Amino acid sequence: MANQYLTLKIEHRGQIDILTMNRPEAMNALNKQLFSDLQNYYTSLQDNYDVRLVIMRGEGRSFCVGGDLNSSAFAEGEGREVQQYETQRQASSLIRLMRSCPQPIIALCHGPVCGGGFSLALAADVRIASTCARMNAAYIKIGLSGNDMGSGYFLPRLIGLSNASLILYTGRFVKAEQALQMGLVSDVVELEQLLESGLSLADEMLQASPLGLSLIHISE
Numbered sequence: 053m054a055n056q057y058l059t060l061k062i063e064h065r066g067q068i069d070i071l072t073m074n075r076p077e078a079m080n081a082l083n084k085q086l087f088s089d090l091q092n093y094y095t096s097l098q099d100n101y102d103v104r105l106v107i108m109r110g111e112g113r114s115f116c117v118g119g120d121l122n123s124s125a126f127a128e129g130e131g132r133e134v135q136q137y138e139t140q141r142q143a144s145s146l147i148r149l150m151r152s153c154p155q156p157i158i159a160l161c162h163g164p165v166c167g168g169g170f171s172l173a174l175a176a177d178v179r180i181a182s183t184c185a186r187m188n189a190a191y192i193k194i195g196l197s198g199n200d201m202g203s204g205y206f207l208p209r210l211i212g213l214s215n216a217s218l219i220l221y222t223g224r225f226v227k228a229e230q231a232l233q234m235g236l237v238s239d240v241v242e243l244e245q246l247l248e249s250g251l252s253l254a255d256e257m258l259q260a261s262p263l264g265l266s267l268i269h270i271s272e
Contacts, residue, residue: 057089061111067104068254069097069155070247076112081120082168087142090172094149101154104258104265107250108176109160110169118167118190143168147202150175154266156257160250162243166190171201174210179236180250181228182243187236192223211236 055062063070071093073080080086097103110116150157150172159176167190173179181187189203207216211234219226228240241249257265 057093059083059086060089060093062093064103065251067102067258068107068251069103069105070107070109073108073110073116076110078117078120079112079114079164080110080116080169081122082116082118082143083120083122084142086120087146091142091146091149094146094153097153097155098149101262101266103155104262105254106153106155106157107160107247107254108157108172109247109250110162112163114163114169115159115161115165115185116169116172117164118169143171143201147171147175156265156268158250158253160246161185161187161237162246168201171203171206174203174206175201178238178253179231180239180241180246180253181231181237182246183228183240184243185228185231185237185240186225187231188223188225189220190223192221210234 059073059075061072061074063072073086073090075081075083075086097106156178157176159173159179160182161173161179162182162185165173165181165185165187167188170187170189173187189207191203204216204220207219210216211219215234218224226234226236228237231237232240239249
């Protein structure tokens, strides 16, 4: 079947979907089309029991650098507030879709993982980082709240309030090894081993019963 998404590549490997954000020229920055494609994909999973697990990653040099600052939502002039509100609403809807689908999500993080891309990684169930990964809650750097796209909800639950506050209030980068020490990621591997590590973990998770795996995810 032809790929129905303009900014995503979907590879089916048995019961695993490998979802690749595919805007490498923009380091997978989130524009309206990418938001829409991600929403449509995760909506399609809600009643799809043929897919049991999703591996999410980014094409090119980055997992995702966050919101596309060249998009209309960040343009100066009349209507900017409305555009930003619509973008925030779309982003929040995407995070809820990720958490409500019955498939666990493994995020493979490499290069910059920033802002909205950071939130996508936080919304996954497991994060594996390459040694080149560096993450930050970039929102505060561009005049937005540090709590955008669920980051203020997920981050304290993953790494504790003190560490989360430091990241959210400063927007400073966290490198891969520090993220591992904090518990923000589960493993750090070389870039060329990243997909293999994700697939190995996926195979291990698929040893569980289909119902059990789904119920763990949607009951979190």
